[in-house]
Amino acid sequence: MELDLTGRIISIVLLILASGYFSMAEISLAASPKVKLHQALENGDKRAQQVLDLQVKPGPFFSVIQIGLNAIAILGGIIGETVFSPYFEMFFRLFLSPELSSSLGFFCSFFTITMIFVLFADLIPKRIGLNKPVAISLSLIRSMLFLIWIFKPFVLMLTGMSNAILKIMGLPIKNETTITSEDIIATVGAGTEAGLLDRNEQEAIENVMSLEDRLVTSAMTTRDSVIYFGLNDTFEKIRPLIEKNPHSKYLVCDSTVDRIIGYVDSKDLLCRALENEKFSLKEKGLIKTIAIVPDSLSLSEVLETFKKQGRDFAAVVNEYALTVGVITLSDVMSTVMGSLVQTEENGYIVQRDDGTWLMDGLTPIEEVERTFEIEKMPEEETYETMAGFMMYMLRKIPKLTDKVDFGGYRFEVIDVDMNRIDQILVTKLPKEPDQPD
Incomplete structure (x- = not known):
């Protein structure tokens, strides 16, 4: 027993x-x-x-x-x-x-x-x-x-x-599950909530994942802000432009910005200026070949173009071969790093002492959604910037004091330059009496 x-x-x-x-x-x-x-x-x-x-x-x-x-x-x-x-x-x-x-x-x-x-x-x-x-x-x-x-x-x-x-039953017999960008973003969010990642690190990772969805136009310097030199411009005309608008590279065009010849590096011009040498843009080797990319490319495709051509500066053109802007490798990386590299001077959104925000009209929609914790803008696939959002919501070219209420905030146009929205004032709306805190 x-x-x-x-x-x-x-x-x-x-x-x-x-x-x-x-x-x-x-x-x-x-x-x-x-x-x-x-x-x-x-x-x-x-x-x-x-x-x-x-x-x-x-x-x-x-x-x-x-x-x-x-x-x-x-x-x-x-x-x-x-x-x-x-x-x-x-x-x-x-x-x-x-x-x-x-x-x-x-x-x-x-x-x-x-x-x-x-x-x-x-x-x-x-x-x-x-x-x-x-x-x-x-x-x-x-x-x-x-x-x-x-x-x-x-x-x-x-x-x-x-x-x-x-x-x-109509079900697959193989497990074809793959990892999606949504899975990665959800994992990163969980890591942040658990204290394993900083909020800024989470933002950078999410920005990297969004490069495939964001068009080049969301990060470029737009046409009206592009500083360019004419091929026949003299030293006397070029020097004040450089002093007023310091950049690392400048477009060189034939008469208009839509006829791009190439670009010049500011350090090449600076060396000549320090030696009090007068120069001509027609000098051999001064003008460099520039990459030309269509405005339909995503930011990840622009990065791939920079990698293949070994460049960090490109002109952006539309389907009619008109120049719509320029983009640099620094622009793309600033998009990725977000608030990690932005200062009050170069940030799109600046909070004021009274609790309101000043926003550039060219602020990307993704940054607005992240800053104000707005889940999704209405029909956001039809525009890329806050200026586009205002035009879509107002159904017209906005003018001073035009405003839109959305997502618990009021967006008011406070500066317009030649039909272009320069600045938007953002104010948090008071909660309705029946709204929970």
């Missing part, structure tokens, strides 16, 4: 360990991030590819898991009930009838073995698997592949049946 009881207890312990193995393998494979698995693969761990392959086609893996877990559950119930029932029955017979003691003994034995299996064969192993999914999935993958090979006939049968049912 003693040996029989010991053997059954050992059997239960072994079943719990086996069930824990299957539970841990199941949850760790499902929870292993593809990014970390790819990193492990790049570091030379070939097991990562085996885990990735099972994630893409998990049918055989889950078939083995279910075979193991269900077989263990049945055996555990059979063995466990006979281990504890006699002792519970003996206890209840001390003060209850034999029939009631037998029923209560069976129930208590069933409850005890169920709790033991739930706790030690399911919950704890799964918690362990969730804590370190990649490490555990890598350590168990080869043993799981061996079990898949051992149970191959059953696996083929179960996989075929489950695939057929999924096809009838």
Whole structure:
């Protein structure tokens, strides 16, 4: 009797360990991030590819898991009930009838073995698997592949049946889940909430992810702000322009800004100016070739153009070959870094002492949404800047004092130059009486 009881207890312990193995393998494979698995693969761990392959086609893996877990559950119930029932029955017979003691003994034995299996064969192993999914999935993958090979006939049968049912239901039989930019942004947001990332770092990462969606026109210097030299301009005409508008590069055009010849570097002109040399833009080697990009490119495509051509300065033209602006590598990087590099002098949005904000008409919509925590502007795909937003909402060319109320704020035009909105005053609107705080 003693040996029989010991053997059954050992059997239960072994079943719990086996069930824990299957539970841990199941949850760790499902929870292993593809990014970390790819990193492990790049570091030379070939097991990562085996885990990735099972994630893409998990049918055989889950078939083995279910075979193991269900077989263990049945055996555990059979063995466990006979281990504890006699002792519970003996206890209840001390003060209850034999029939009631037998029923209560069976129930208590069933409850005890169920709790033991739930706790030690399911919950704890799964918690362990969730804590370190990649490490555990890598350590168990080869043993799981061996079990898949051992149970191959059953696996083929179960996989075929489950695939057929999924096809009838119109569901995919392969896991084609990929990581999207929304997933990355959500992960970054969670990291910020957990204190792992700074708000500015979160902003920079989100800006990088948005480069594919933002057009070049959202970051360029617009046509009316472009300083350019005519090919025939003299030293006397160029010098005051440089003193008044210091830039690192200037367009050189033939008569108008729409006929671009190239650009000159301000340091080349500065060297001549310091030596009191008069110069002509027609000097050989002074004018450099400039990249020309269409206004339909995204900022990520502009970066790729800079990389391929080895340049950091480009003119932006529209479908009619008219110049709409210029963009530099610094403009793109300022878009990425956002408030990390912006100062009060070069920022689009400046908060005043009275709690209002002054905003440039060329402020990108993405920056407005982020600053004022506005989820989405109306029909924002039809414009890129706050000037465009004001025109869309007013359905006309805005004039001084025109205003729009949206998202709990009032946007009022306070400076217009030749039909172009220069500045907008932003005021937070008071909450309605029935609005919650």
